[in-house]
Amino acid sequence: MNILVVEDELLFKMIYREFFHSKQVNYQFASSLQEVRVLLQQTICFDAVILDNQLTDGEGVTLVPEIKRMFGDAALLMVSANTKPEFFLQAYEAGLDDYALKPINLELLWVKLCRAVELKRLQKMAARQQAELQSWIAGEQQEQALAMHVLSSLTQSLQQMPGFVRAASKPSCRFNGDILLHQQAPNGCFYLLLADAMGHGLAAAISLMPVLEVFQTMTKKGLPVANIVFELNQKLRRQLPADRFVAAVLLRIDPLQQLLEVWNGGLPPLMVIQAAGSPLTLLKSRHMALGVLADHQISLQTEQICWQAGWQMIGFTDGVTDVLQYNGTALDISTIAQLFQQQPADIFEQIASLIDIVQNNSDDITFFDCDLPCINTIKAMPQCHHDYPGKVVINVHLEGSALGKSELPLKLVNLLNEYGISKRHCDALFSILTELYLNALEHGVLKLDSVVKQGDDGFSRYYALKEQRLLNLDANDYIDIKLAFDLGANKVNLSFCDSGSGFDYSKLSDGFKDDSQIHGRGINIVGSLSSEMVFMGKGNEVCVVMNG
Amino acid sequence: MSSSIITVKLPGRFDFSQHQYFSGNIDSWLSVDNMSQLEFDFSLVQYLDSSALGMLIMLAKRAAERNIRVSICAATGVAYDILMMANMQQLYSINKESAA
Numbered sequence: 001m002n003i004l005v006v007e008d009e010l011l012f013k014m015i016y017r018e019f020f021h022s023k024q025v026n027y028q029f030a031s032s033l034q035e036v037r038v039l040l041q042q043t044i045c046f047d048a049v050i051l052d053n054q055l056t057d058g059e060g061v062t063l064v065p066e067i068k069r070m071f072g073d074a075a076l077l078m079v080s081a082n083t084k085p086e087f088f089l090q091a092y093e094a095g096l097d098d099y100a101l102k103p104i105n106l107e108l109l110w111v112k113l114c115r116a117v118e119l120k121r122l123q124k125m126a127a128r129q130q131a132e133l134q135s136w137i138a139g140e141q142q143e144q145a146l147a148m149h150v151l152s153s154l155t156q157s158l159q160q161m162p163g164f165v166r167a168a169s170k171p172s173c174r175f176n177g178d179i180l181l182h183q184q185a186p187n188g189c190f191y192l193l194l195a196d197a198m199g200h201g202l203a204a205a206i207s208l209m210p211v212l213e214v215f216q217t218m219t220k221k222g223l224p225v226a227n228i229v230f231e232l233n234q235k236l237r238r239q240l241p242a243d244r245f246v247a248a249v250l251l252r253i254d255p256l257q258q259l260l261e262v263w264n265g266g267l268p269p270l271m272v273i274q275a276a277g278s279p280l281t282l283l284k285s286r287h288m289a290l291g292v293l294a295d296h297q298i299s300l301q302t303e304q305i306c307w308q309a310g311w312q313m314i315g316f317t318d319g320v321t322d323v324l325q326y327n328g329t330a331l332d333i334s335t336i337a338q339l340f341q342q343q344p345a346d347i348f349e350q351i352a353s354l355i356d357i358v359q360n361n362s363d364d365i366t367f368f369d370c371d372l373p374c375i376n377t378i379k380a381m382p383q384c385h386h387d388y389p390g391k392v393v394i395n396v397h398l399e400g401s402a403l404g405k406s407e408l409p410l411k412l413v414n415l416l417n418e419y420g421i422s423k424r425h426c427d428a429l430f431s432i433l434t435e436l437y438l439n440a441l442e443h444g445v446l447k448l449d450s451v452v453k454q455g456d457d458g459f460s461r462y463y464a465l466k467e468q469r470l471l472n473l474d475a476n477d478y479i480d481i482k483l484a485f486d487l488g489a490n491k492v493n494l495s496f497c498d499s500g501s502g503f504d505y506s507k508l509s510d511g512f513k514d515d516s517q518i519h520g521r522g523i524n525i526v527g528s529l530s531s532e533m534v535f536m537g538k539g540n541e542v543c544v545v546m547n548g
Numbered sequence: 549m550s551s552s553i554i555t556v557k558l559p560g561r562f563d564f565s566q567h568q569y570f571s572g573n574i575d576s577w578l579s580v581d582n583m584s585q586l587e588f589d590f591s592l593v594q595y596l597d598s599s600a601l602g603m604l605i606m607l608a609k610r611a612a613e614r615n616i617r618v619s620i621c622a623a624t625g626v627a628y629d630i631l632m633m634a635n636m637q638q639l640y641s642i643n644k645e646s647a648a
Contacts, residue, residue, distance in 0.1 A: 198598040199564075242609055243602035247634070266634050288635045292605055297638070318598075318633075363597075 001025040001117065002045060004074075006036055006060055007052045012104075016050075019106045032057045040070040047073075047117050050109070053080035061091050068095035073124060075116035079104055144174055144202070151175070151205055154212055158183060162190060167368040168352035170319075170361060177204025178317045178366040181215055185222030188427050190253040191215070192370075196267060196317040197246045198289075200364050207244055210235045211290075225252050226300035229263050229290070233298050236291030247289040249315055255373050256427050260313070263302045265289050268333055270315045272305065272372075273344050280341055281305060311372045312344045316351075319365035324354045389488030392419050396481040403441060403479060404470040409433035416485050416492075425492060425546055428529040432544060435522040436496045440479045442466060444500030444540050492546040502538030554580055555621075557589040562596040562627075570603045578607075578614055586611060591622035591646060601634050608639040622646045 005016050008031040020027040028044075030036045032055055049067055051060040060078060067076055078091060081102040088099055097116040100109045158181040161167055167180050177197040184190050193215050197204035214235055218228045229250055236246055247266030254261070262270060266289035269282040287299050316336075324331040326339075331354070340347050348369040355365055394415070398406065413421075413430045421429070442448045446469045452462045477499050484493040527533050532545040556577060559566065577586055588604075611618045619641040623631055631642060 196598075198602050243599075243606035245602065245605065247598075268633065285633045285635060288638050289601075293638065322597075 001047045003027045003113075004030060004036075004039070004046045004049045004071075005052075006030045006050065006055065006063070007079075008032060008054075008056050009052075012052070015106070019110075023110065031055075033060075033063060036063055037066070040066060045073070046071055047120075048075040048077065048113050050113070051076065051078045053078055053082065061087070061094070064091055064094040064096055073120055075113065075120050077109070077113055077116060079109070147202060148174060151209075154209065155179065155181070158212060158216060161368075162373075164371045164373045165192070165368055166348050166352075166370075167366065168348070168355045169364070169366040170355050170358065171364045172200045172319075172361050175200075175202045175205035176364050177201065177208070178319065178364040179208050179211075180366060180368055181212070183216060183219040185219055187222040188254070188256055188424065189222060190255070190373075191219040191225075191228075192251050192253070192368075193248060194267065194315050194317065194366065194368065195246050195248040195290075196319075196364070196366070198244050200362075203244075204364070207236075207240055207246055207291075210239045211246065211248075225250055225261050225263050225302050229265075229300055230295070230298065233290045233293065234295060237294070240291045245289040245291040247285075247317075249283075253370075253372065256424065258307055258372075259304060260307055260372065261302050261304045263287065263300070268316055268318055268321060270313060271337060271340050272307070272311060272313045273340060274308070274311050276342065276344055278341075280337055282337075307372045309372070313370045313372060314340055314347060314368065315370075316367040317364065319361065319363040320351065320355075320367050322363050323358060323361045323365055324351070326354065389486075390419075391487065392416065392483075392485045394481075394483040396483075397478060398481075399478045400473045400475055401470075403445060403473055403477060406437070408481070409437055412481075412483060416483075419485060419487060421485060421492070422490055425490065428546065429492060429494075432494065432526050432529055432546075435526050436494070436542060436544070437479070437481075439522055439542075440496050440498035440500070440540075443503070444498030445473070445477045445479065446470065447500060489547075492544075494544040494546075495542065497537070497541045500540045502540035505535035505539045552580075552583050553585040553587055554583050555587045555589050557591070558593050560592050560594050562593050562600040564597065564599040567599060567603065571606075574607050574610060578611060578616060583616060585617040585619060587619045587621055588640075589622055589646075590620055590624070590627055593623065593627045594625065596627055596630055601630075601636070604636065605639065617641070619643065 003020065003025055005013070005027055007013055007016065007029065013029055016027065016029075028046075030039055034057060049071060051063060051067070053060040060080075064076065064078075067074070075097045076095060078088075078096055078099040079102060080087070080099060082088075083101065088096070091099070097119070098112045100112060159179070161180070161182050162184065165182065169176065169178060169180065171177070177200040179193075179195050181193040181195075182190065193211070195208060195211060197207035199207075211232055214228065214231050218231060232248070232250075240246075245266070249262065249264045249267045249270060251263075251270070252261040253259075260272070262283045264270065264283055264285045265287035266285050269284040272281040272283065273279075283303055283305075286301070286303075314336075320336070321330070321332055326335055336347075336351075339350065348367070351367045355367065358365070394412065396408065396412075398408075409430055412433060413426055416429070417426060443450070446466060448462060448466055448469070452465065453459055455461075479499070480497040482493075482495045485491075486493075526544060529546075530544045531547040532543075534543045535541065536543065554577065556573075586607075608618050618639070620631065620636070621643045623642060623644065628644070631637070636642065
């Protein structure tokens with residue numbers, strides 16, 4: 001330690017000298033204001049300054065501001081005989097750290113000096129740490145902004161929800177460890193993935209990245225839920241550390257078959273309700289979260305439920321039950337179930353407003369609700385307005401051996417796809433074309449009777465017969481297909497005419513509702529998928545209309 | 549060669565603050581000689597969060613590598629519900645009764 005003692009009396013200097021020698025510290029004397037001012041110009045570092053107030057050329061107290069300015073890190077103590085409090089108060093204000101009254105008790109002075117020096121040291125350390133912290137924070141924020149930018153560009157397109165899904169989410173910090181993804185497959189099915197990565201913050205958000213690509217590529221192909229779950233689990237297990245996982249719900253909504261398929265691994269139950277007051281269906285977590293179990297251990301069993309228009313579904317991550325409060329108590333699963341059952345239409349607003357007002361949530365929170373869509377409620381794609389939207393008319397005449405070779409239904413539907421045929425027409429049209437073509441070919445042209453299909457090996461006899469007759473076709477055997485697609489009205493007119501002898505279609509009117517016959521099913525499907533279906537001529541002609 | 553069950557009693561709040569304690573002890577717990585089963589006593593546990601589940605999962609994997617069975621006993625209330633929702637019974641035998 002280096003101490004500067006400002007003292008002019010020889011006797012006191014001797015006492016200080018002996019005292020500091022015993023304490024084994026370095027010391028230096030200045031005997032006047034003038035000498036101190038000279039020292040202040042130099043760059044010596046003192047840890048402490050002891051300032052006697054009574055000096056030959058003035059009061060030591062006048063130096064306090066200057067010493068503070070030049071030796072800011074030094075502890076400053078004054079020695080004086082003055083007992084007036086105002087004197088010391090002013091000195092404190094000028095920057096004094098402590099004082100000692102004459103006659104001096106050296107041990108007391110020493111204690112005060114050491115404490116003042118220590119305090120100065122701590123203050124200096126705190127200031128340095130503060131500066132380091134500020135600089136670190138600034139760097140962190142820059143990095144986080146970049147990471148945020150990258151993550152959101154990856155997820156943006158997948159996070160857009162269809163019109164019948166509403167979602168509310170609040171991360172615990174800048175990065176969200178929860179995510180809700182959606183994609184519609186070419187077959188019309190909607191896939192939703194709600195995921196909650198273990199933990200929260202950037203580490204959790206990063207855990208979700210392997211999920212994005214798998215979800216996007218597999219749902220684009222309309223692959224089964226089980227397959228997607230398997231791939232997600234495998235990828236996450238490989239890419240995440242042993243103690244990390246992603247709890248998730250993967251669901252597939254089929255608006256054509258009005259089917260909901262669900263795999264729930266580790267999230268709170270999805271809730272489905274028909275109408276206010278009716279019983280709730282809970283789709284609970286029956287599997288471990290993704291990224292834990294090995295390929296041979298994971299269970300891919302899904303749950304399926306059928307629904308009707310007007311049914312509603314809600315789903316959420318555990319942040320909702322861990323963080324949110326309702327009427328002063330924690331919002332638990334049974335309370336949510338009650339609220340949903342009482343007023344299914346209101347629950348989204350209720351929970352969304354709770355999410356909105358919560359501050360400093362310790363976990364990420366996500367909640368969504370879904371009005372299960374049936375074909376008629378899905379909004380049509382917005383179309384550009386042309387004065388005359390246009391028509392596509394396709395005439396196909398298949399003759400002789402060309403009849404057996406066709407993948408015609410698929411090709412025709414793909415062709416109409418390019419002209420903007422609506423998704424629901426697309427799927428239905430494919431089924432209708434397949435059924436009518438088969439009917440025209442097998443029953444019309446090839447004159448195969450469904451009766452053959454009965455009996456033990458009826459089907460194999462039937463198809464053997466079909467193969468045989470296909471080899472004997474000539475120019476007299478044909479099928480004419482006319483397909484007209486009105487782009488403006490989104491209406492499809494379809495007619496088939498085959499070279500067969502037809503059948504007595506007057507008997508069909510009752511048969512439409514009866515789908516117990518194995519071989520009569522085709523007609524029923526066509527009837528249910530179209531707006532109108534009319535047999536004409538000998539029964540070898542049929543017209544089908546699908547309205548927009 | 550006798551086989552033994554080692555029981556570890558876990559604290560009331562099993563969350564990220566326990567991370568150091570838990571991960572620091574995994575090796576010593578699993579290294580006990582002749583141990584066939586490691587059991588966690590949940591009688592004091594009132595709450596566990598996802599990081600606790602992560603720790604349990606990691607331990608189960610390490611135990612499986614050494615052919616040690618793992619189990620949980622005396623889990624109740626919220627802690628039990630959380631274990632069930634996570635389907636931890638696929639990795640741990642879960643008994644509601646107290647430790648043997």
